[in-house]
Amino acid sequence: MKTPYPKLVQMYQDKNCKLLSTEEEILEMYNKQVRKTIGNIKLKFIAQCGHENNVAYAPFYQNSGLLCKSCKIKEMTENAKI
Ligand SMILES: [Zn+2]
Numbered sequence: 001m002k003t004p005y006p007k008l009v010q011m012y013q014d015k016n017c018k019l020l021s022t023e024e025e026i027l028e029m030y031n032k033q034v035r036k037t038i039g040n041i042k043l044k045f046i047a048q049c050g051h052e053n054n055v056a057y058a059p060f061y062q063n064s065g066l067l068c069k070s071c072k073i074k075e076m077t078e079n080a081k082i
Contacts, residue, residue: 003023003026003027003030003038004038005023005026008026008043008057011061012045012060015048015060015063015066016048016066017045017046017047017048017053017066018045018046019043019044019045020043020044020045020046020052021043021044021045025044026038026041026043029041029042038057039056039057039058039061040056040057040058041056041057042054042055042056043055043056043057043060045060047065047066047067047068047071048066048067049067049068049071051068051070051071052068053065053067053068053069
């Protein structure tokens with residue numbers, strides 16, 4: 001199996017994030033999977049807030065995890081105040 005690694009890197013860049021997982025790491029996780037779905041592989045990346053985050057590729061593609069968990073919670077509590 002060949003990962004669409006350059007595409008993944010580009011996708012994270014397009015969302016102002018930086019992919020940290022290497023192609024080898026992704027392949028390794030992929031090979032461990034029973035179902036062999038790349039969308040469920042958790043990738044490490046620098047989120048828009050500048051912190052490290054770890055979200056599977058599929059939800060990230062749908063704009064989940066653009067902020068790390070603690071920044072997301074902060075954002076939600078700040079929005080709740082308004
Ligand atoms: Zn953050």
